[in-house]
Amino acid sequence: MSVFRVGLLGHGTVGSAFARLLEEHAGRIERTTGLRPELSGVLTRSRGDSFPELLERSDLIVELIGGLDPAREYVLQALRTGRHVVTANKQLLSQHGEELWEAAREHDVQLRFEGAVAGVVPVIRVLQESLAGAVIDRVHGIVNGTTNFILTEMGRTGCAFADALAEAQRLGYAEADPTDDVTGRDAAAKMAILARLAFETPVHLDQVRYEGIERIQPDDLEYARELELGLKLIGTAERIDGDGLAVGVYPAFLYPGHPLASVNGPFNAVTIESEAITEVTMSGPGAGGPQTASAVLGDVISAMIPPASTPPALERLRIVSDVRSSFYLHLEVADEPGVLAQVSQVLALQDVSVKSVVQKGMRDQARLVMVVHPVLESRFAAAMDMIAGLPIMRAPPRAIRVIEEQFG
Amino acid sequence: MSVFRVGLLGHGTVGSAFARLLEEHAGRIERTTGLRPELSGVLTRSRGDSFPELLERSDLIVELIGGLDPAREYVLQALRTGRHVVTANKQLLSQHGEELWEAAREHDVQLRFEGAVAGVVPVIRVLQESLAGAVIDRVHGIVNGTTNFILTEMGRTGCAFADALAEAQRLGYAEADPTDDVTGRDAAAKMAILARLAFETPVHLDQVRYEGIERIQPDDLEYARELELGLKLIGTAERIDGDGLAVGVYPAFLYPGHPLASVNGPFNAVTIESEAITEVTMSGPGAGGPQTASAVLGDVISAMIPPASTPPALERLRIVSDVRSSFYLHLEVADEPGVLAQVSQVLALQDVSVKSVVQKGMRDQARLVMVVHPVLESRFAAAMDMIAGLPIMRAPPRAIRVIEEQFG
Numbered sequence: 001m002s003v004f005r006v007g008l009l010g011h012g013t014v015g016s017a018f019a020r021l022l023e024e025h026a027g028r029i030e031r032t033t034g035l036r037p038e039l040s041g042v043l044t045r046s047r048g049d050s051f052p053e054l055l056e057r058s059d060l061i062v063e064l065i066g067g068l069d070p071a072r073e074y075v076l077q078a079l080r081t082g083r084h085v086v087t088a089n090k091q092l093l094s095q096h097g098e099e100l101w102e103a104a105r106e107h108d109v110q111l112r113f114e115g116a117v118a119g120v121v122p123v124i125r126v127l128q129e130s131l132a133g134a135v136i137d138r139v140h141g142i143v144n145g146t147t148n149f150i151l152t153e154m155g156r157t158g159c160a161f162a163d164a165l166a167e168a169q170r171l172g173y174a175e176a177d178p179t180d181d182v183t184g185r186d187a188a189a190k191m192a193i194l195a196r197l198a199f200e201t202p203v204h205l206d207q208v209r210y211e212g213i214e215r216i217q218p219d220d221l222e223y224a225r226e227l228e229l230g231l232k233l234i235g236t237a238e239r240i241d242g243d244g245l246a247v248g249v250y251p252a253f254l255y256p257g258h259p260l261a262s263v264n265g266p267f268n269a270v271t272i273e274s275e276a277i278t279e280v281t282m283s284g285p286g287a288g289g290p291q292t293a294s295a296v297l298g299d300v301i302s303a304m305i306p307p308a309s310t311p312p313a314l315e316r317l318r319i320v321s322d323v324r325s326s327f328y329l330h331l332e333v334a335d336e337p338g339v340l341a342q343v344s345q346v347l348a349l350q351d352v353s354v355k356s357v358v359q360k361g362m363r364d365q366a367r368l369v370m371v372v373h374p375v376l377e378s379r380f381a382a383a384m385d386m387i388a389g390l391p392i393m394r395a396p397p398r399a400i401r402v403i404e405e406q407f408g
Numbered sequence: 409m410s411v412f413r414v415g416l417l418g419h420g421t422v423g424s425a426f427a428r429l430l431e432e433h434a435g436r437i438e439r440t441t442g443l444r445p446e447l448s449g450v451l452t453r454s455r456g457d458s459f460p461e462l463l464e465r466s467d468l469i470v471e472l473i474g475g476l477d478p479a480r481e482y483v484l485q486a487l488r489t490g491r492h493v494v495t496a497n498k499q500l501l502s503q504h505g506e507e508l509w510e511a512a513r514e515h516d517v518q519l520r521f522e523g524a525v526a527g528v529v530p531v532i533r534v535l536q537e538s539l540a541g542a543v544i545d546r547v548h549g550i551v552n553g554t555t556n557f558i559l560t561e562m563g564r565t566g567c568a569f570a571d572a573l574a575e576a577q578r579l580g581y582a583e584a585d586p587t588d589d590v591t592g593r594d595a596a597a598k599m600a601i602l603a604r605l606a607f608e609t610p611v612h613l614d615q616v617r618y619e620g621i622e623r624i625q626p627d628d629l630e631y632a633r634e635l636e637l638g639l640k641l642i643g644t645a646e647r648i649d650g651d652g653l654a655v656g657v658y659p660a661f662l663y664p665g666h667p668l669a670s671v672n673g674p675f676n677a678v679t680i681e682s683e684a685i686t687e688v689t690m691s692g693p694g695a696g697g698p699q700t701a702s703a704v705l706g707d708v709i710s711a712m713i714p715p716a717s718t719p720p721a722l723e724r725l726r727i728v729s730d731v732r733s734s735f736y737l738h739l740e741v742a743d744e745p746g747v748l749a750q751v752s753q754v755l756a757l758q759d760v761s762v763k764s765v766v767q768k769g770m771r772d773q774a775r776l777v778m779v780v781h782p783v784l785e786s787r788f789a790a791a792m793d794m795i796a797g798l799p800i801m802r803a804p805p806r807a808i809r810v811i812e813e814q815f816g
Contacts, residue, residue, distance in 0.1 A: 021684070025543075028541075028543075032540065114538065119685075120538070120685040120688055121688060122530075122533075122534045122537075122538035122539075122688070125537060125538055126530045126533070126534075129530075129706065129709075130522065130528075130533055130706045131530075132440065132706055132710065133429065133433055133437065133702060133706050133708075134702055134706070135433075199723060199725055200723040201723045201725040201727075202724075203727070207727045209729060219738070220736075220738060220808060231808070234809075234811065244726050244727075245725035245727055245728060246727070246728040246729070246731045247727070248731075250809055251809070252808065252809040252810065253736055253808060253810040253811065255810075255812050255813045258811065258813070259691065276429070276699075277527075277692065277693065277698075277702050278693045279692060279693070280690065280691070281689075281690070281691045282689070282690045283690075284688035285686045290684055291684075291685055294541060294542055294685050295538070297541035298537065298539060298540055298542070300541070301537075301540040301541050302537050302540065315607060315608040316609060317607055317609040317651055317652060318651060318652050318653070319615045319652075319653055319654070320648045320652035321617060321654070323654045323656075328628075328631070328661055330625075330627070398623065398625065398628070400624075400639070401642075401661070402660065402661040403660045403663065403666065404663050405663045405665070405666070
């Protein structure tokens with residue numbers, strides 16, 4: 001059995017979540033890639049082997065210590081000794097990206113960093129690969145979940161910035177020191193990376209102008225609501241006059257219908273605009289520990305398997321054709337007493353439980369509109385057949401499934 | 409100079425758009441990959457060389473003839489003779505996918521098919537690569553732009569299905585024979601492919617239950633509007649009870665706030681749910697010719713370059729720090745005559761043109777809320793400085809950028 005050795009730098013929130021994920025998924029990954037991933041060691045600031053020892057027994061290094069020093073030195077050493085590197089370090093990439101990418105090219109190894117921007121939203125891969133052929137005009141992003149949560153909360157409750165921040169801290173969406181988030185600096189680092197990939201131009205964090213959300217007042221959000229504008233902390237990278245590039249982060253009102261206007265709470269989203277494709281938008285939960293860890297694991301697996309392979313279908317889930325669904329039910333019925341009773345009786349006979357019912361119209365416009373709780377589709381179909389046969393029906397019954405909110 | 413030879417099968421809407429794109433982007437692709445892509449030949453049903461001759465002088469085959477025969481035979485031959493293949497043929501993959509993927513694995517070549525599902529929305533790549541490490545619970549998709557356009561139109565205007573279909577045909581969003589689209593069969597083929605990738609289980613088109621939108625009535629959409637439910641033709645693939653898999657396509661009401669509820673017009677979107685990542689949603693224009701061609705080109709480029717490489721920064725766009733923006737402007741002013749005149753004068757001095765203005769409140773609550781047309785940010789900042797110095801101001805002026813709708 002071949003082993004793929006992963007050396008881990010850092011064991012904070014993301015690092016420990018990654019170590020857990022890797023162990024949980026080792027079996028699945030082995031079936032897909034033919035290689036069994038194993039943690040060859042963990043190095044933190046306070047414990048673990050020396051870095052050279054860890055490097056010696058690793059095929060790939062996952063860098064999750066953050067900051068510039070010693071992260072930069074470690075990543076460079078790993079690349080120069082022929083190891084793939086996966087990192088989620090946006091500060092490092094937005095300040096020393098060119099040096100690191102050059103080292104990766106020179107030593108013919110992979111440097112992946114999906115986790116550095118927008119958590120599990122795969123914007124890095126899409127820019128590097130799917131859109132490699134497109135000329136990109138503009139990138140708009142909500143790339144900081146903390147500030148998006150705060151602005152959503154201010155808009156929802158009318159509370160002040162300080163109160164929304166306190167709520168974000170209480171829920172774990174903001175750190176004890178939220179400076180990097182609320183000033184826009186965290187988003188600026190991410191936009192430097194996105195702009196580099198989208199426009200193939202070196203962009204340093206220092207070249208990104210940024211403003212935060214500290215000065216947003218509740219009545220700005222009131223105004224936004226009145227005009228149906230979304231107020232977001234938006235990162236932009238935009239081609240200007242053909243040869244110019246503007247990269248910035250600032251609060252902005254978005255016109256109604258902008259793909260980012262409906263992105264609420266601690267979510268991240270990125271819209272990429274290009275004449276050839278009009279626009280693509282990707283959204284998902286921002287960079288919490290589990291999400292970033294999942295993005296890092298995706299990168300590790302990508303480094304293990306050949307590109308674009310569709311592995312054999314290892315699962316053999318049985319195909320199920322009778323599932324539980326909720327339904328909307330539209331019945332054109334006779335306008336006479338006892339109609340609802342008859343319909344209800346038939347539904348009860350097939351275990352269909354009614355969630356809501358509205359009687360509408362009169363005489364030859366009389367209708368029953370119902371929504372029923374989830375039920376096996378076969379049972380519902382049987383009820384429909386029986387209802388269709390009732391003399392009170394003026395037309396065949398109509399039903400449409402209802403997809404309800406689920407968690408998990 | 410090394411050449412990368414692309415043999416093209418099919419020269420319809422997508423095929424000809426692809427040939428044009430490839431030529432337009434050949435220079436850029438060469439700079440990125442070090443290889444110059446060239447069309448080595450085009451084969452259609454009515455003209456061109458024989459397939460073996462085309463194969464002989466191609467490194468990669470792009471299959472855009474559609475249908476099963478001779479597409480299946482051509483793709484198999486290409487893979488078996490060591491050529492990469494890029495295809496957008498959803499019928500082929502949903503009926504003969506396992507055979508083709510096995511041939512690709514066996515001969516160690518790439519079979520890419522981003523264009524087969526959701527146009528330029530990179531759902532295939534994300535399922536195959538970014539989420540390779542995630543256990544997926546559910547996939548929901550709007551994967552047919554024609555039906556989504558029709559349902560949007562019915563909801564917007566209250567018109568009947570037949571009228572909305574006619575409008576879709578007039579605008580080029582529906583074909584002369586729309587059967588595959590409106591019956592849900594097109595979406596079913598795409599869901600078979602997505603389910604195979606998400607759940608690692610072979611899924612044949614015949615195993616996907618589907619219903620169309622032909623029987624949707626205007627009053628169903630009226631009901632949806634009343635309850636703020638979106639009505640969409642939804643593809644689902646869902647794990648059931650651990651070892652089961654249900655794959656289907658049907659019209660469904662979506663609860664308000666569902667990520668797909670706000671996807672309107674000829675757009676496609678896919679939401680992938682997994683406990684580890686909660687959910688990721690991707691959206692973009694559906695499969696028009698240019699979008700599919702762009703997805704196909706992305707696949708071709710991916711087959712040319714090593715994975716996860718960040719190419720040297722070939723562009724050197726100059727970083728622009730003074731750009732044009734539209735602004736919202738919030739001024740707490742004295743409640744006295746001539747205030748608006750003074751502010752307007754200062755704005756005019758800096759070429760800031762007012763789009764809308766509202767006077768609000770009285771006495772010590774008096775405010776001017778304005779939106780101004782796009783203007784160089786430096787000019788706007790100068791106006792802000794001057795306004796801040798006016799004696800009529802009760803507090804420093806506040807400004808927030810406004811992102812307006814753009815086309816292109």
